[in-house]
Amino acid sequence: MTDNSSSTHSRAILDKDQALEQAGGSESLARELFNMLLDDLPVLQQQLQQAIAEGQTEAMWDPAHKLYGSTAYCGVPALREAARTMEECIKQQHESELTACFARLSAEIESLLEQGPQLAEGPWTDE
Numbered sequence: 735m736t737d738n739s740s741s742t743h744s745r746a747i748l749d750k751d752q753a754l755e756q757a758g759g760s761e762s763l764a765r766e767l768f769n770m771l772l773d774d775l776p777v778l779q780q781q782l783q784q785a786i787a788e789g790q791t792e793a794m795w796d797p798a799h800k801l802y803g804s805t806a807y808c809g810v811p812a813l814r815e816a817a818r819t820m821e822e823c824i825k826q827q828h829e830s831e832l833t834a835c836f837a838r839l840s841a842e843i844e845s846l847l848e849q850g851p852q853l854a855e856g857p858w859t860d861e
Contacts, residue, residue, distance in 0.1 A: 748854065750764070764809070765854060774804060781793075782801075782820070782840075786836055791829060798817065798820050798824055801820075820839045
């Protein structure tokens with residue numbers, strides 16, 4: 735297996751092998767999907783934060799679901815797991831856990847926004 739990251743934590747943030755597999759082996763498509771996710775993250779994070787602050791559980795569903803769906807194609811396992819957990823908290827109406835779920839999701843979003851552009855640089859394949 736190719737090591738496409740500089741550390742174990744980086745691997746959890748962006749798994750280039752997984753992203754390439756999900757993009758049918760197309761490096762350009764994998765990069766495009768990843769960059770689209772990076773562009774969408776601040777807006778989705780803000781929408782979730784606002785809904786939580788206003789106690790609008792129903793308003794959390796769309797951005798949470800969009801975020802979880804977007805992670806399916808980008809090779810971002812840590813963010814995908816945090817988004818899945820957030821979606822489950824909303825589905826199961828675990829209002830007492832929403833703040834903790836959002837805090838974890840937000841931390842993963844911040845990590846990806848901070849490190850993602852650097853992690854995405856360079857070749858994604860060995861060729």
